[in-house]
Amino acid sequence: MKILIILLFIFLFENGYSQSDFDSLKKYIYPIIGIDNAAVDGASCFFVRHQKSIYLVTAKHVLSGCLNDSTKSEFFAGKHYIFLGSYLNSIKLNTTVTKKVLPCDGIDLVIWQLMDTSMSKYIYSVEDYLRPDFSDFKSILIGGFPATGFKKNMLSSFPGVSFLHIPDKHFEILNFPDLNGNYDPNIFGIYWQGKVITKSLLDGYSGAPVFIQDRSTLKWKIAGLLSGFKNNPKDADPLIIVDVVAILNKLDELKLFSTVQPGNLFIY
Numbered sequence: 240m241k242i243l244i245i246l247l248f249i250f251l252f253e254n255g256y257s258q259s260d261f262d263s264l265k266k267y268i269y270p271i272i273g274i275d276n277a278a279v280d281g282a283s284c285f286f287v288r289h290q291k292s293i294y295l296v297t298a299k300h301v302l303s304g305c306l307n308d309s310t311k312s313e314f315f316a317g318k319h320y321i322f323l324g325s326y327l328n329s330i331k332l333n334t335t336v337t338k339k340v341l342p343c344d345g346i347d348l349v350i351w352q353l354m355d356t357s358m359s360k361y362i363y364s365v366e367d368y369l370r371p372d373f374s375d376f377k378s379i380l381i382g383g384f385p386a387t388g389f390k391k392n393m394l395s396s397f398p399g400v401s402f403l404h405i406p407d408k409h410f411e412i413l414n415f416p417d418l419n420g421n422y423d424p425n426i427f428g429i430y431w432q433g434k435v436i437t438k439s440l441l442d443g444y445s446g447a448p449v450f451i452q453d454r455s456t457l458k459w460k461i462a463g464l465l466s467g468f469k470n471n472p473k474d475a476d477p478l479i480i481v482d483v484v485a486i487l488n489k490l491d492e493l494k495l496f497s498t499v500q501p502g503n504l505f506i507y
Contacts, residue, residue, distance in 0.1 A: 248388055260473050262378060264459060265400040266363045269323060271301060273316030273334065274364035276497075280316060281398075283383035283447035283465075286364040289490045295321065295330075295351040297446030298466050298485060299506060301342035302334055302349055311338060330358055336499045345506060346425055347466040348481045349492065352503040364384060365448065370460040376451040377404040379429060381465055381478075383447030403444065405431050413477050425486065425507070428469060428477030436468045436476040449480055470471040 273280040299305070300399035304315030317335035322328070330353070336420045341349065381403040413428035429449075462481035486493075486507050493505040 250352060251333040256320055259400050261382065261404075263383070264380070264382055264450060266324075267323050267365050267368075268382045268384075270398060271319050272299060273319045273330070275316035275318060279445045280289070281384055282445045283355050283387040283443065284321060285446075285448045285461075286362050287366050287369075287487050287490075288364040289366065293353045293364065294354055294487075295353060295492065296464065296487070298343055298351060298464060298481070299345075299347045300343070300466075301446045302332065302351075303339040303343060304334075304338045305341075305343035305493065308376075311343065317320055324357055327386050328358060328361045330501060333500050335502070340497050342505070346423070346481055346484070347479070348464060348483060348507050350505040350507075351499075351501075352500040352505070365461055366487075368450070368459065370458075370459045372458065373451060373453040373483075375454045377407040377454040378452045380450040380452070380459070380461070381405075381444060381447050381448070383444035383465070385402075386443035387491060399415045403435075403440075405429065409433065412431065425482045426466075427463070427480050427482060429480060430477045436478065438468075441465070441478075464477075 262464050269284050269286070271282045271284050282297065282301040284301070287294045287296060302319070304312040308310050315334070315338055317333075317338075319332040319334045321330040321332065323330070325363055332351075337349075357465055382400050383403075385401055409431065409432045411430040414422055415432055419475045444465050445467060448461050449465055450459045451462045452459050461484060462482070464483045466479040466481050468476050468478050490505075493507065495503055496506050497504045
């Protein structure tokens with residue numbers, strides 16, 4: 240892990256960025272930590288406010304325990320917590336139920352409307368970053384909580400946000416078909432040129448927001464949510480991104496899937 244961190248910092252420095260350049264975005268990204276006996280697992284999430292409601296947004300497999308389109312993990316924590324800046328402020332998620340009710344197929348996205356807003360003062364939300372698409376953008380930024388940080392800092396200090404920065408001219412946006420040969424407009428891939436994508440690199444980043452930066456104004460917007468990566472031994476291994484912007488801009492049109500504490504579940 241130390242080697243990975245050192246290499247990441249070198250990579251960022253060589254491309255004119257440091258982790259501190261992204262400090263303004265850190266407050267919008269939250270960890271989801273699953274705790275069940277000795278098991279600890281981690282992922283990432285963010286929030287959106289809409290018409291006085293607060294919605295949690297993350298990858299569906301984070302709350303369902305899905306390993307693929309049909310199989311769920313037997314080592315999935317039945318209780319998950321979203322920690323809002325510290326271990327003192329948290330939202331408890333009943334993931335024993337979500338594992339049972341959430342399907343593994345379909346788009347890897349779940350939206351959870353929180354009925355209890357008592358923690359709202361600790362939540363920073365991203366609705367102002369759901370801007371129209373930039374005509375040209377220069378870099379891609381994925382902010383999340385590496386799972387090793389959860390395990391290492393669980394009893395000592397609160398884990399911090401880390402960023403994966405894909406600089407200008409080091410990425411290619413891809414569309415790729417599903418197993419049936421169909422293209423889904425809500426899913427796209429990012430090929431990170433010169434970077435080997437592995438599970439260990441992305442562990443803990445599932446559900447993290449994916450930001451892009453406008454080339455002229457240098458402003459950031461959310462482009463999607465990190466689902467994982469597509470293993471393709473014959474070609475590149477692209478990051479799989481769910482295009483959440485259009486979906487989040489139409490929250491009123493989503494159909495209720497189920498009600499599980501602490502609120503209403505929506506899938507797309």
